[in-house]
Amino acid sequence: MNTGGTGCAVGSNRAAEVAARLRGRVCADTVVRVCEPLAAHTTLRVGGPADVYVEPASEQDLSLVLKLCREEGLPWLVIGRGSNLLVKDGGFRGVVIRLAHKAFARIEVVGTELECGSGAMLKDVFAAAAAHGIAGFEFMDGIPGTVGGALRMNAGAMGAWTFDLLERVRYMDAAGAVGEAPRAQLAAEYRGCTFFDEHVALSAVFRGTAGDPAQITARAQLFRQKRQLTQPAGPSAGCVFKNPPGAHAGKLIDELGLKRARVGGAFVSEKHANFILTEPGATAADVLRLIELIRERVRTERGIELETEVRIVGEER
Ligand SMILES: Cc1cc2nc3c(=O)[nH]c(=O)nc-3n(C[C@H](O)[C@H](O)[C@H](O)COP(=O)(O)OP(=O)(O)OC[C@H]3O[C@@H](n4cnc5c(N)ncnc54)[C@H](O)[C@@H]3O)c2cc1C
Structure with a gap:
């Protein structure tokens, strides 16, 4: 069994079984892996592994993957470039599907x-x-x-x-x-x-x-x-928060002096306060704690509840 070495403590036997079953159904061009690090598939570059990771080579194979998930009662998540995704450090317990094959x-x-x-x-x-x-x-x-x-x-x-x-x-x-x-x-x-x-x-x-x-x-x-x-270079997921009605999230965060606020390897951009950037070694937990810190300040000082635009998925470590 290839567990990729680290991080797949939960469900790794089951993941290997599911992956083997999948490989038996799909064509050879479809990529099926276990314990795939999702940090590599997101622009924030943080987050844990997917139990099973699939890049279907055709719509037919995508259909077979979804059918297997249904049979096995497994959660699935489809991702694109991962440029609006924050995957938690424990990764995703289920099947992550990425439509990266040229067929799509x-x-x-x-x-x-x-x-x-x-x-x-x-x-x-x-x-x-x-x-x-x-x-x-x-x-x-x-x-x-x-x-x-x-x-x-x-x-x-x-x-x-x-x-x-x-x-x-x-x-x-x-x-x-x-x-x-x-x-x-x-x-x-x-x-x-x-x-x-x-x-x-x-x-x-x-x-x-x-x-x-x-x-x-x-x-x-x-x-x-x-x-x-107006926007910084470096690993991010673009704007972290949606603009609340009648206001700009970035402006609110800036006004509260939170540019450059930091938790571990995650920090608010100097150039655009609605961007959180990560440094090598940053964790999803760093990003999540920084998000909470910002939401708390905006809530208590402005009475506004910020909602994340970034999709947060997966499990805590
Ligand atoms: C530097 C930077 C600048 C950005 N600027 C902008 C901007 O100006 N405007 C803006 O709106 N966004 C911006 N973004 C955010 C992001 O690029 C967009 O939201 C983009 O549309 C996400 O596409 P993705 O393929 O990366 O999706 P992902 O991040 O992979 O996924 C996002 C969501 O879409 C779902 N999804 C992905 N593919 C499918 C599919 N085939 N079927 C069903 N659901 C699917 C996922 O499950 C997830 O919920 C920026 C991000 C960065 C890093």
């Missing part, structure tokens, strides 16, 4: 519509749109995630949101069956579409507008410059 990264352009696999990176969606003179995708360029993550989060920037462009999605339900839904059937809000907590996004059709390629590139360049001026 297809981008097809027809007229002003782009059909994008949910594993496609947003910057590649923008690049494809720009190459075909399709405007509206410029805000996606600087968001370091996938289409699947952008649908779950209704990711947005520079005044535009993912759902502004969305026409329809294909998805897989927890029983492994494929369905399709137009945007009107999906309830999306600021930084969220909870439909995707129970359904895996497979692909999405977005519609832009015909535009001048030079203007599209110039707009994206402007957005890039804005980001460089």
